[in-house]
Amino acid sequence: MSWLFGSSKTTMVAPADAMPGRDHYPYEVPKTHAVLGTPLAGPWTPTTEVLYVGMGCFWGAERTFWQRQGVVCTAAGYQGGFTPFPTYEETCTARTGHTEAVMVAYEPDQISTYEILKTFWENHDPTTQYRQGNDIGTQYRSAIYWTTEEQRDVIETTRDAYNEVLVGRGYDPISTEIAPAQGRPFYYAEDYHQQYLYKNPAGYDCHANTGIALPSVG
Numbered sequence: 001m002s003w004l005f006g007s008s009k010t011t012m013v014a015p016a017d018a019m020p021g022r023d024h025y026p027y028e029v030p031k032t033h034a035v036l037g038t039p040l041a042g043p044w045t046p047t048t049e050v051l052y053v054g055m056g057c058f059w060g061a062e063r064t065f066w067q068r069q070g071v072v073c074t075a076a077g078y079q080g081g082f083t084p085f086p087t088y089e090e091t092c093t094a095r096t097g098h099t100e101a102v103m104v105a106y107e108p109d110q111i112s113t114y115e116i117l118k119t120f121w122e123n124h125d126p127t128t129q130y131r132q133g134n135d136i137g138t139q140y141r142s143a144i145y146w147t148t149e150e151q152r153d154v155i156e157t158t159r160d161a162y163n164e165v166l167v168g169r170g171y172d173p174i175s176t177e178i179a180p181a182q183g184r185p186f187y188y189a190e191d192y193h194q195q196y197l198y199k200n201p202a203g204y205d206c207h208a209n210t211g212i213a214l215p216s217v218g
Contacts, residue, residue: 009094009137010130018082019095025085029188034195035066038073040188042105048072049108051116051151052079052181054099054143055124056132058189059196060205062102064123066195070111075103076189076196080143080177085187091139099141099177103186113151117158120144123207127166129175133206142174145181152180165212 033040042048055061058076066074078086081097091098106116124132126142146152155178163174188194197203 011094012138013082013095013097015082015097017095018097019086019090019093021084021086021090021096023084025188026087027190030191030194033066033073033075035198036071036073038105040073040075040194042073044072044105045107047107047109048105049113049151050103050105050147050181051113052101052103052143052145052147052186053120054080054101054141054177055120055207056100056135056140056142057204057206058100058102058193059203060207061100061124062195063197063205064119064207065102065104065116068106068111068115068119070115071104071106073103073105074195075186076193077101077103078139078187078189079145079181080141080179080184084185088190088193092137094138098139098187099143100139100189101143101145101186113154114158117144117154118213121158121162122213126162126174126176127172135206141177143177143179145179145184145186147181152178162212169212 062074062076065071078091078098079101080099083096086096090096130138130141132140144155
């Protein structure tokens with residue numbers, strides 16, 4: 001989506017130089033998922049786990065996950081930056097520090113964390129630090145923000161396994177940002193971004209299976 005606003009900034013903004021933001025959403029966040037019918041911000045069941053991923057443009061990334069059996073909710077948003085409650089236009093300036101992120105809420109007895117991560121690693125390029133296809137800028141960086149120690153362990157295991165395959169095929173090493181979600185709030189994007197490709201089936205989608213796959217590693 002970089003062509004929409006001309007965002008091509010590939011240097012992370014310093015916290016002191018980030019936009020100031022605000023203390024509330026400047027728009028209304030929808031209550032329910034347009035496809036799954038579940039509460040966009042919960043609550044879900046007591047067993048539901050949440051993981052946040054950045055895979056470039058969040059439109060196609062979100063659809064990739066809501067189509068998976070066992071995923072109870074997804075949402076597009078902004079995460080990993082410094083500006084509280086940013087807007088899409090602000091994020092596109094690269095002055096908020098956020099990446100376009102997708103919240104994935106899932107039932108681990110129906111779809112494992114490994115399967116969530118397999119979907120993540122195999123449907124974008126984790127080796128291009130601030131780029132996905134024609135989308136260039138810090139808002140398109142690959143990222144995973146975990147909420148449990150068990151998730152972190154599987155993330156690190158799968159990262160190492162995929163990195164070995166990628167480097168072995170001549171690609172650059174994985175540059176995905178991996179960090180705890182705690183201290184990195186997820187801000188829901190505007191209504192028109194939520195389930196965008198359900199509302200606009202012919203809309204822009206840069207995501208496809210890369211052909212880089214692994215057998216189960218745990």
